[in-house]
Amino acid sequence: MSASKGEPPALVLFRNDLRVADNGALWAASQTDKPVLAVYIHGEEGKGFRAHGGASLWWRHHSLKALDTKLRNLGIRFVLQRGTTRRIVDELIERTGADAVFWNRRYEPACVTADTAMKGALRERGVRAESFDGELLHEPSKLLTGAGSFYKVYTPFWKSLTSGPDPRDPIDPPTSLAAYSGKVFSIRLDDLVPLPAKPDWAGGMRESWMPGEDGAQALLDEFLKDGLDGYADGRDFPGRSATSRLSPHLAHGEITPHQLFAALRERKIAASGDDVAKFRKEIAWREFCRHLLFHNPNLHDRNVQPSFDAFPWVTDETALRAWQRGMTGYPIVDAGMRELWHTGTMHNRVRMIAASFLTKHLMMDWREGERWFWDTLVDADPGSNPANWQWVAGSGADAAPYFRIFNPTLQGQKFDPDGVYVRRFVPELAALPDRYLHTPWDAPKSVLSDAGVTLGETYPTPIVDHARARARALAAYRSIRNAA
């Protein structure tokens, strides 16, 4: 053995699972008698692999920093690398003599292919290679209908998911690990995942979030204590703090659905069965979308329902930009789009309204919206994002019927009745009375001027008329139905 090498380590790969608790791979490594080398691998897996968007990368930077601290506290180094997992692992084996590799499974189709091939190749060479669950409650290849196909409707999926035994308990974090003593190259975090500098657009994100495992646990504790009671109804009101806000933590693997289900089982919770069931159902939606992705590798690019291939989508750069910047003239839509830009998230109810507006009122291809969300959401999820965009557009699995077109005015009045949400993100309308907050175009001149609002100058006039847009969308949807 050369002087630069330590005792051969077990490699633990980190990709989308930036945590030490409920980490089967890390635990398994701790149960060997080998030193442990933790490696984060950032980047490509070849054909079909979807790289993170900008907001996700901001999150990832901070999450990696938090994980680095955790692993150091456990006594081991955390090495950062870029490239395909296969190449990095080969290089590290070459360099360190490692004869065991552990990782947690991923379920994006390109990653499944890459990891499966790697497992076979490593074992063939006599390297111990083992993978573990954690990202999902159930293996997408195993949770199937009676006929052996994957679920295309949510409710039976949910029934199947909950009819079996409870998900396993979370795995404890290791208490102590032996460090690998040899030399290994690591890319600097600032070089691997740089933070935005000019311009620094992340100010609102820093105020809104604490990436990392500790941030996830803090949010979970807070949610169980204060948020879950009343969740089933409250989650629909974007002006209230009634959602868990755990989605980015889940997306980066800082917390697992097993941990969430276990927390709901174990804690004494001051919430009704309805609230608990509703929250579990939301976790199951994430799971359902991931399963859909597993079985539909091109989910972000291809209509699940092929009849939508003939849909007459409109191309309109100006309108797209107005939507992206929150300048459509519909306050609830604009508030949502600005929340997204400012904080890297958007309340679930408002995501539906904004997505419905793009695909139905503006009749723009859902892929345009999906791409924008992918780049701007800190919780951008390869399953949930495309699956839900397709759900809204009507092209997806178990999708909303074509005639279900959200009325942005009614939705605003119904779910933001006191205007807390719109006023927070569309401050130029803040002085309007509640009565006209969602319909500034209906406000008398004196009301507008008292509120300092000049439509078309301080705030846009609506870029489309609701009734006309609705009629146009219905006609378009009818056209592809008749054609098919």
Next chain:
DNA sequence: TTTTGAGTTGTTCGA
């Protein structure tokens, strides 16, 4: 194989 029941989140219209 056939049958049967059911399907996240809405809006509009007219009585």
Next chain:
DNA sequence: GTCGAACAACTCAAA
């Protein structure tokens, strides 16, 4: 103001 029906069939999943 409230309430029920229409919107449109179609596909899925299980019995």
